[in-house]
Amino acid sequence: MSSRENIPLLSPIDICLLAGKIMLQSGAETYRVEDTMIRIAHALGLSSSHSYVTPTGIIFQAGGPEAAKLIRIAERTTDLDKVAAVNSISRKLVAGEINAEEAAALLRDIDESSHAYSVGLQVTAAAISSGCFAIMFGGSGYDFLPALISGGLGFAAVILFHRLINVKFFAEFTTSLLIGLVSYFFIYLGLGRELDKIIIGSVMPLVPGLLITNAVRDLMAGHLVSGLSRGAEALLTAFAIGAGVAAVFTFL
């Protein structure tokens, strides 16, 4: 704890906002973010707080005379470990097991921590999943290896392109173009039987499945702004993937 002495203490409002920010960036549902923020606020003594969460920003008002605060969320990934960690901190805070200061320190640690699994392990997992998906969707055993390789390459490429190009759409488009080309190359070489199954398996790690489902759930829960904007994001991603693969077909 001694190393943290020079860090200024967080106010209760900032603790709520930090918790909300981490959860929203990690892919939690909108209602869960609002719910957790209000629970934490309640535990910290702010009994009539309001939070308004959209996928791109959080507005939080403590209920007192203080001004409302806003946080802008620019980048969203899926990091379930962080969602679970913030959730358990909120539980402990509500149960009175930790105080505000400890909670703030723990939240800062979570915010700064990186992905628990290394990039290499993630690419391996994506590659193996792609191979399995090719078989699940009706491909033959011959399609396993091509899907494994092009899926792994695709996932590595999307991570790399996200770092190089700041436009998400373009990174996804380029990646699916690459997947289409690699898959076609395998068929051309005589490895693999069905081009469709190989491509479907390989693009699965990129498909916005979580976004689509979260969008519909947000809409059903009455979070109309969040639902529509998540839906738009999912549609854009699906379009990028479809257009990238389709571009390969038009040139062949």
Next chain:
Amino acid sequence: MYMIWQLITSFIASAGFGIIFNAPKRTLFQCGLGGMLGWVIYLVLDPYYDTVISTVAATFVVGVISQVSARIYRMPVIVFSVAGIIPLVPGGLAYDAMRKFVENDYNTAVQLAAQAFLISGSIAIGLVVSEVLNQLLIRKRKPHRG
């Protein structure tokens, strides 16, 4: 033999997605199990019933497994449900629809796109129904918003 391969591949694929989504290490097995059971139910029902019905049934099971695991491990439901629904997500259909659009076969494309939309809706319905059931069964807790 076909079914055994489907079981193995769906388990590995769902657990792999758990790693991609950075699920905590001790939940990876449950992620794989949820995905496997959901996929098997989908495969068993699909030849007899409409795809939408089989998807709702499969996601409902994934949802129930996720609710139970969430309660046991004291973690958010989303940690378990996300990887479990991945095999059911209409990624292949969305891809087929997009491909037909590019090939100027608009009739088939719109049909496939509508089907993909319906299936994503039915995934959400399956999850919501399991959540509502959970809330109805456990009344002693304060009802949850959303």
